[in-house]
Amino acid sequence: MKKHKKNRNVAIIGIGQTSLSSHKEDQNQVEMVQEAVINALQDAHLTIDDIDCIVHGNMELFEMQFAPDLWHSLGTGAYGKDEYRITTGGTTGMTLVCAADNLVASGLYDTVLAIGLEKLQEGNTTGGITNMADPLWFRNLQTGALTGTTAAEMISEFGEERAKRAAMKYRIMMDKHAVLNPRAHRRFGLEYEQAEDLMANSPQLVGELRLIHMCSQSDGACAMIFTSEKKAGKGTGKPPVWIRDHIQGHREETIPNLFGAVKPEMTHHYCARKLYERNGITDPVAYFDVFEMYDPSAWWAMDWLREFFLLKGDEHIKMLERGDFDLDGKIPINPSGGVIASNPIGATAMLRPAEAALQIRGDAGPHQIKKEVRHALASGFGGTFWTALMILEKDLNW
Amino acid sequence: MTEYFGATVADIFNTMPERFKPEEAKDVDIVIGYEATGEGGGKWTATIKHGTLKVEKVEELKGCKTTIHADAEIFVGVTLGKITAIDALTSQKLRVVGDARLLMTLLPKIFVPFTVTPRKKAVSARAILATVESRFRPEKAEGVTMNIGYDLTGENGGQWTLMIKDGRCTVREGFAEDLAVKLIMDADVYAGMMLGTIDGASAFTSGQVRIEGDMMAAAATTKFFHKYVDPNAAEAEELICLRVTNSIDQRFASGPVMGRWFAGLKEKKFMANKCPECGRTQIPPREICAICRVRVHEFVELGPKGTVTNFDIVYFASPDPLTGAVRDTPYTPIYVVLDGASEQDAFAFELKKEDIDRIKVGAKVRPVWADKPTGSFRDVLYFELDR
Numbered sequence: 001m002k003k004h005k006k007n008r009n010v011a012i013i014g015i016g017q018t019s020l021s022s023h024k025e026d027q028n029q030v031e032m033v034q035e036a037v038i039n040a041l042q043d044a045h046l047t048i049d050d051i052d053c054i055v056h057g058n059m060e061l062f063e064m065q066f067a068p069d070l071w072h073s074l075g076t077g078a079y080g081k082d083e084y085r086i087t088t089g090g091t092t093g094m095t096l097v098c099a100a101d102n103l104v105a106s107g108l109y110d111t112v113l114a115i116g117l118e119k120l121q122e123g124n125t126t127g128g129i130t131n132m133a134d135p136l137w138f139r140n141l142q143t144g145a146l147t148g149t150t151a152a153e154m155i156s157e158f159g160e161e162r163a164k165r166a167a168m169k170y171r172i173m174m175d176k177h178a179v180l181n182p183r184a185h186r187r188f189g190l191e192y193e194q195a196e197d198l199m200a201n202s203p204q205l206v207g208e209l210r211l212i213h214m215c216s217q218s219d220g221a222c223a224m225i226f227t228s229e230k231k232a233g234k235g236t237g238k239p240p241v242w243i244r245d246h247i248q249g250h251r252e253e254t255i256p257n258l259f260g261a262v263k264p265e266m267t268h269h270y271c272a273r274k275l276y277e278r279n280g281i282t283d284p285v286a287y288f289d290v291f292e293m294y295d296p297s298a299w300w301a302m303d304w305l306r307e308f309f310l311l312k313g314d315e316h317i318k319m320l321e322r323g324d325f326d327l328d329g330k331i332p333i334n335p336s337g338g339v340i341a342s343n344p345i346g347a348t349a350m351l352r353p354a355e356a357a358l359q360i361r362g363d364a365g366p367h368q369i370k371k372e373v374r375h376a377l378a379s380g381f382g383g384t385f386w387t388a389l390m391i392l393e394k395d396l397n398w
Numbered sequence: 399m400t401e402y403f404g405a406t407v408a409d410i411f412n413t414m415p416e417r418f419k420p421e422e423a424k425d426v427d428i429v430i431g432y433e434a435t436g437e438g439g440g441k442w443t444a445t446i447k448h449g450t451l452k453v454e455k456v457e458e459l460k461g462c463k464t465t466i467h468a469d470a471e472i473f474v475g476v477t478l479g480k481i482t483a484i485d486a487l488t489s490q491k492l493r494v495v496g497d498a499r500l501l502m503t504l505l506p507k508i509f510v511p512f513t514v515t516p517r518k519k520a521v522s523a524r525a526i527l528a529t530v531e532s533r534f535r536p537e538k539a540e541g542v543t544m545n546i547g548y549d550l551t552g553e554n555g556g557q558w559t560l561m562i563k564d565g566r567c568t569v570r571e572g573f574a575e576d577l578a579v580k581l582i583m584d585a586d587v588y589a590g591m592m593l594g595t596i597d598g599a600s601a602f603t604s605g606q607v608r609i610e611g612d613m614m615a616a617a618a619t620t621k622f623f624h625k626y627v628d629p630n631a632a633e634a635e636e637l638i639c640l641r642v643t644n645s646i647d648q649r650f651a652s653g654p655v656m657g658r659w660f661a662g663l664k665e666k667k668f669m670a671n672k673c674p675e676c677g678r679t680q681i682p683p684r685e686i687c688a689i690c691r692v693r694v695h696e697f698v699e700l701g702p703k704g705t706v707t708n709f710d711i712v713y714f715a716s717p718d719p720l721t722g723a724v725r726d727t728p729y730t731p732i733y734v735v736l737d738g739a740s741e742q743d744a745f746a747f748e749l750k751k752e753d754i755d756r757i758k759v760g761a762k763v764r765p766v767w768a769d770k771p772t773g774s775f776r777d778v779l780y781f782e783l784d785r
Contacts, residue, residue, distance in 0.1 A: 022482040025637045064644055127717045135650045136660070137682050137775055138746055141731040143716045149708045149733075156759070188489040203487060203498045205714040211488045252688035256681070259708040259733035260742035264689075 004245055004278075009396060010104045011232035011240030012357045014044025014113075014225030020185040020342035023121050024219040029068070033075030033117055036221035036347075040113065044225045045237035048077035051225070052109040055084045055099050057092040057116045058346030061131060062123040076115050089132065090145075090294065090382025091248070092116055093222065093350025098246045098388060100226045110228050116350040117221035125217050125345070132383060138255070146214065148207020149259060150299045155208065158314060164208065166317045168195040170325075171213055171298040171340065177327060178337025180367035185218040185342040213298040213340075220344035222351050229396070241357040244391040244398055247275045255384045267387040268307035268379070275389050276310070279398070284309050285319075285331050289373040290359045292352040294381040295338045305333070308379065308389070328370055335359060335367040349380030353390050360394045400438030402474040405514045407434040410477050411442045411453050417510040420449040426508065430500065431462030432473075439470040446508065464496030477512050499715045503724050522554050523585040526592045526626055527569055530560060533624040534567035546619055547573045547580035548588070555585040562622065579611035592626045645722065655685045658697060660773040666765075668700045668736055670743075681736070681745040701736035703784055706761045707744050708733040711754060730754050732781060734763060750782040757783070 016039025018024075018032055027035070041047060054076050056069040065071060069078065069085040076083070084103075088095045093116035100112040126144030133139040154163040172192050178184040190198075202212035232240035249267035258264070272284070281287050293308065295301035305325070306316040324330040336355040339348055356376035358364040374395065380388040399406040411432070423446050432442045441459055445452040459465050468476065472491045475481030483501060486492035494501065527548070539562055546560040559574040560567060573580070587606050590596030601607045609616050652660055655671065659682040662669030671683035675690035679698060687694050709732040715724050729751065733744040749757055750766070762784040771777035 022485060025639055124717065126714075127719055130716060130719045134682070135648070136652055136656065139719055140775055141729075141746055141748055143710075143712050143714060143725075146712070146714055146716070148710050152708060152759075186485060186488070190489075194490075198490065201493070202490065203494065203713070204711075206710045206712045211484070212490075214488075216485070216488075252684075256733055256744045256746040257742060259746075260740075260744040261705070261707050261735050262742045264742060 004247075006105045007107050008105055009229040010101050010226055010243045011229065012224055012243065012353070012392070013227050013232055013238065013240050014040040014046065014223075015354050015357060016040030016043055016223040017183055017347075017351070017354065018221045019183050020218045020220035020344055020347075022185060022216070022218060024119060025121075029063070029065075029117065029119055029122075030072055030075040032119065032219070032221050033072045033115055033223075036117070036223040037076055037113065037115060040223035040225050043237055046111070046225065051077065051081065051111055051113045053082040053084070053103060053112045054078045055086060055096050055103070055112060055114040057086040057088075057096045057114075057350075058118050059089060059092060059128065060087055061128040062125055062345065063119060064123055072115075072117075076113070082109070087346075088382060089129075090296070090345060091349050091380040091386065091388045092346045092382070093348055094246075094294075094352065094378070094380025094388040094390065095248065096350055097224065097226075097243075097353050097390065098248060100224070101243045101246060104226050104228055107228075110231055112226045113223060114226070114350065115221065115223045116347040118344040118346040118348070119219045120217040120344065121219055132253070133255070134253070142255070143206060145296055146206045146209060148205075148209040148299075150297075150303050151208035151213075154299065154303060158317060162317065164199050165195065166302050166320055167213060167298040168199050169320060170302050171198075173320075173326060174295070174298070174301075174334060174338050174340045177335050177367055178341035180327075180365075181335075181337050181341070182365065183342070184337040185220070186216050187337070187341065209297060209299060215296045215339045215343040216341065218342050218344040220342065220347050222344075222347040222354050224350060224354055224357075238361055238363070241360045242393045242396050243353075244393045245275060245279055246388065246390040247271045248386075248388040249274075250386050251384070253384050258385060266304075266307050267385055268304050268381075268389075269310065271387045271389040272308050272310055275391065279391060281391075284377070285311075285324075288331055288375050288377045289371070290332050290335065290356060290369055291377040291379075292334055292336065292356040292359075293338065293377075293379050294349055294352055295334060295340055296343075296381065298340065301333075301338070301340070304381075308377070327367070332369050335364060335369055337367070349382070349388065352378040352380060353392060356392050360392060400470065402438070402471040403478050403480045403514070405474050405478065405512075407438055407440060407470050407473055408455075409514070410474065410512050411444075411455070413512060414444060414453045414509065415451060417512060418451045419508050419510065420451070423451070423508040424449045426504065428464070428504075429462045431459035431465035433459060433465065433467045434470040434473040435467070436469045436471070439473070462496070464494065464500055466492070466494050466501075468492040478514065479511075499713075499727060503715055521589055521593060521628055521630070523550050523588045523592075524554065524556065526589060527558055529626060530569050530623065531567055533626065534562075535622055535624060536565035539567070539622040540565065542622070544578045544615060544619075545574040545576055546616070547577040549573075549580060549582040550585040550588050551582070552584040552586060554589075560619075567622070577611060579609060579613070579616045581616060582608040582610065593628055653685070655694075656682050659683050662699070663775075663777040664771045664773045666702070666767045666771060666777070668702060668765075669697050670700050670736075670739065672696045672698050672740075676740075678740040679738070679743050681739065681743060698738065700738045701765070703762060703764045704734035704736035704739070704781075706732050706757065706759055706763055707735055708759060709749065709757055728754060730757060732757065732763065734781065747778060748780045750780045753783045 096114040100114040129144040133142040175190040202210035249271040325333040356378040359373040376392040670679040671694045673687035730749040763781040764784040
């Protein structure tokens, strides 16, 4: 795979979020979009007149509303501007950021606004996701994004006790991060002492995937503003955060062939391997200061950490057990509380680079990492196991 | 009893019989136990049997198939939808012992949802008068010195004087000596006028309001004050959400390559196609091998027996997108590498329900076919353990 040839460097200069919650009945979709867009514009010290192009994304299937970009134009400010609508399932938010990066890097537009949103309360998410399976085959069986296969595999590889403890420790750690994030949807105030109880009593969804392990269904929106190197830092509000590189790994849509007697290389591993290789990063755990990972469940998160960091054996579980992923650990994972805490799907994957960029700027809020953040990794996940991965930098010096 | 969100726990159970839909519960035979802990809590059982319902307040939950436990506040909040049920379940604030699916499936079917009509709190004349000083606009009353009397009759009435002097307004009970004007009306009429539900001019014309003294001064006073805002107005405002259910009839073309798979099913055969480059056997067959990016022409028959590589025991009752019905759980998709298939290419199918307890990775399974296959996924009823 060739290196991305960037025509020019691209900076994130504005970040806006709404609060993330289970119900937003006090706002319709347009009003929710507008809140995030206004927040991003204010953050960047720009007005809508400064925006050359808008990239819009949500999962239309969930709300069952066609051409949402047209419906939302009052909130996005897109009237009379160029606009692209992007829908790639769980990765939508990250694909929006990748697209904005490409649009600015290409020189086609100087300043691009991306907006990702979802009002999951207005539809049926699991019903919607189940429709991603082939209509003629497997749709009769699929249960949205719920699966216990990873739990079963981890239990068989690391033993029941250690695997279950790892998943639950990860889950409680995420809640501890979410409690610090005033925008997070689910903030339970879980304690590590509750692990035993939750492991035994949280209702089972699929196999050992229990309710407590799974991400939420949330309403919310996120908007980000991107501009060229020449314009970044000139009259804008906050210091720019640089997008160094991004990669997206698609695969064929069939799920069952992930579960053969021999596994194909996971897209997470593939993307991480290629991205580090072309950027000369040999030790990702040492290089990155934070990783905002798209973690739909505690089991997947634990399994994928091994893939994303190109680790072997039980290294990822040892790191968790040592506290390396804590907020003050070696490589903090999801200071925001992650997808487990808040999951407005079209915005979810955008919240990963948005939160990573806030960490680099040092103004994430109560969940800011104490030590300096110079290099951040952010991931998106969606569909039948495909991945988007992005490197963000504080300094323009790579 | 303690109220949460405007209702007590007892309200929920007292209204159960009138909310019960007997025609939906004809085939139901279950005793459900409820325990609400903390202030305002208690224990109840609901015995539902062939379209009848008996609700009892009990000392102990006995003979229940499923029991539901929560703090009284959580209990009312979840019942009213003020607290998200799934969040309460996830955080263990709401516990279900037995079949948690009841919450999502049975209960919404056989009961009309419990609701409370928002009771808008009545605002008294006294409460409104207490805000007069803070609503005063000195810039509109520059140089004005005036005492205005209110003689409010009726149950909530009383006598007050609004004293405007030196850019300040004070309210005291009783009448001052030198009233410029006195307004006489029922206290509820006053409250209505201040809330905007009664038109002042009409009230005066119809004689509900009498004015003694300088009528022009009375008319001028309105501009000295900011409009009264009902503190409960926002609370009572109804947020309208509309419910819609979509039902869409769809047709999908299988195409000539995948079509071979369905044609094979008609003859009770699994027909995969084999990549000429990597040799993988694709199930269902596809035109191109996505990995090698070459056309795939050769068809091979696989199985019919196979080996289980992984499985999911599904307890969560999701909707079946093909029918819209809530799935009957637990059910178990198994991942199977059919005999003769390349080892990375599993395919998924449902396991016979009776075999769920005995399924293991590595188990041998065989398909059970429908009597008359028609060329669809329904041609295989399920896989069963091959013993």
